[in-house]
Amino acid sequence: MDFDFDAVTRGDADAWQDFTDQTIRLVIASIRRVCPSGKTPYGDEIDDLVQAVYIKLLRNDSRLLRHYDPTKSGISTWITLIARSVAIDSLRRRTLDTRPMDDASGAVSPQEQVAPIGPVIPTHILTARQRLILTMLFEDDMDVAEVAEGLNVNPQTIRSTKHKAMERLRAYFKGESGGDVPREPDVQSEDRI
Amino acid sequence: MTSPHHEFEDLERRLRAGWQWSEHAPNVPEQDLAAWVESQCPSEHEPIEALLASDPQLRRAVIDLRLSGPPQVDAASLELRRQIGHLMPAQPAVIGRIGMWVAAAAAVLLAFGGWQLGAASESERSLQQDTLAYATFGLSDSGSEDNASFLIYAGSGKEGQQ
Incomplete structure (x- = not known):
C-alpha cells in the first residue's frame, strides 16, 4: 500500500480518499471472515460495518490513525485487526441487545456471552500463557502443533506449559473439593468453584 | 485412590466440557495486537495472552491472522467507496x-x-x-x-x- 499517511492524519481529503481506496477491500474481506454470510446474524449489512471501521479510525480527532506506528506492524495487519474487532463488537452488541430482560441484572463480559457454562476458575491460579494454551487446547480443540504454530513457539514448550498448568489446576481443585478433581459442573445452581 | 495420570485425564475431560476464567482481561490497543501478530513484540506478552485467553472470538481472529495473514481482498462497490470517502470532515482551503x-x-x-x-x-x-x-x-x-x-x-x- 502506498499513500501519504501523514496527510491522512492531518485531515487531507485527497489523502483520505487514497487511503480508503487502498484499504477498503481488505476491510471488507476482514469483516467477511468474521461474518462469512455477508450479513451478521442480526441484520447489520457488511457496508454498515465497513463504515463503522472508518468512523472508528476518525473518532476522537483520528486518534487511532495518529497512533499507528509503522515500525510495530504493517498497515494490512493493523487494519485487519481493527476491522475484525469492529465486526466482533457488533456481534456482541447485538447479543447483549437480545438478552432476555431477567438476564440484564448486571454487566456481562464478552467471555460470559460466548463461553460454555462450566466451573469458574480463578484467573490467578495460572499464568496468562498457561491460560491461553489450555484454552486453545481444550476450548478451541487445537492440537499441540497448531497451538505451537499459533504462538510461534516450540511444541515441546506447549507440552511442558500444559503439564505445569494441569498440575496447578489439579492442586487447586484438590484443595477446593477436599482431595478430588472437580465433578461435572452443576448448571442449574451455577456452582462457582 | 486414583493415579496422577488418571487425575489428569479426568481433569482434561472436565475442562473439555467447558469452564470460565473468573476475570476478563482488559483490552489491549489494536496496535499492540498487530505487533504481536507480526511477532514484533516479545512472544510472551502477558496482557495480550491474558486477553486472548479470555476472549474466544478475538483469539480466533488473531490466531487466524497470525497463521494465514491478512485475507484476500474483496470487491467494494463504488457507492460504498464514495460514502467512506466523504466520512472525513471537510478541511477549509487556505483562502x-x-x-x-x-x-x-x-x-x-x-x-x-x-x-x-x-x-x-x-x-x-x-x-x-x-x-x-x-x-x-x-x-x-x-x-x-x-x-x-x-x-x-x-x-x-x-x-x-x-
Missing part, C-alpha cells in the same frame, strides 16, 4: 482559512465598537436625565446664574436636535 481569521477579527472589532457606542450612549442618556431633573426641580430659584446658564445650555441643545 478559506484566511477568510475565517479575517471574519473572526472583524467580529471582535464589531463587538468592541458596539460596546464603545453603547457606553457613549449611556453617558449621553445620563446627561439628558440630569438636565430633565434640573429643569423639573431646580428652576424655582429663578434669577440665579446657574439657571441662566442652564437655559442657555438647554436652548442650544434643542437647537442642536432640530
Whole structure:
C-alpha cells in the first residue's frame, strides 16, 4: 500500500480518499471472515460495518490513525485487526441487545456471552500463557502443533506449559473439593468453584 | 485412590466440557495486537495472552491472522467507496482559512465598537436625565446664574436636535 499517511492524519481529503481506496477491500474481506454470510446474524449489512471501521479510525480527532506506528506492524495487519474487532463488537452488541430482560441484572463480559457454562476458575491460579494454551487446547480443540504454530513457539514448550498448568489446576481443585478433581459442573445452581 | 495420570485425564475431560476464567482481561490497543501478530513484540506478552485467553472470538481472529495473514481482498462497490470517502470532515482551503481569521477579527472589532457606542450612549442618556431633573426641580430659584446658564445650555441643545 502506498499513500501519504501523514496527510491522512492531518485531515487531507485527497489523502483520505487514497487511503480508503487502498484499504477498503481488505476491510471488507476482514469483516467477511468474521461474518462469512455477508450479513451478521442480526441484520447489520457488511457496508454498515465497513463504515463503522472508518468512523472508528476518525473518532476522537483520528486518534487511532495518529497512533499507528509503522515500525510495530504493517498497515494490512493493523487494519485487519481493527476491522475484525469492529465486526466482533457488533456481534456482541447485538447479543447483549437480545438478552432476555431477567438476564440484564448486571454487566456481562464478552467471555460470559460466548463461553460454555462450566466451573469458574480463578484467573490467578495460572499464568496468562498457561491460560491461553489450555484454552486453545481444550476450548478451541487445537492440537499441540497448531497451538505451537499459533504462538510461534516450540511444541515441546506447549507440552511442558500444559503439564505445569494441569498440575496447578489439579492442586487447586484438590484443595477446593477436599482431595478430588472437580465433578461435572452443576448448571442449574451455577456452582462457582 | 486414583493415579496422577488418571487425575489428569479426568481433569482434561472436565475442562473439555467447558469452564470460565473468573476475570476478563482488559483490552489491549489494536496496535499492540498487530505487533504481536507480526511477532514484533516479545512472544510472551502477558496482557495480550491474558486477553486472548479470555476472549474466544478475538483469539480466533488473531490466531487466524497470525497463521494465514491478512485475507484476500474483496470487491467494494463504488457507492460504498464514495460514502467512506466523504466520512472525513471537510478541511477549509487556505483562502478559506484566511477568510475565517479575517471574519473572526472583524467580529471582535464589531463587538468592541458596539460596546464603545453603547457606553457613549449611556453617558449621553445620563446627561439628558440630569438636565430633565434640573429643569423639573431646580428652576424655582429663578434669577440665579446657574439657571441662566442652564437655559442657555438647554436652548442650544434643542437647537442642536432640530
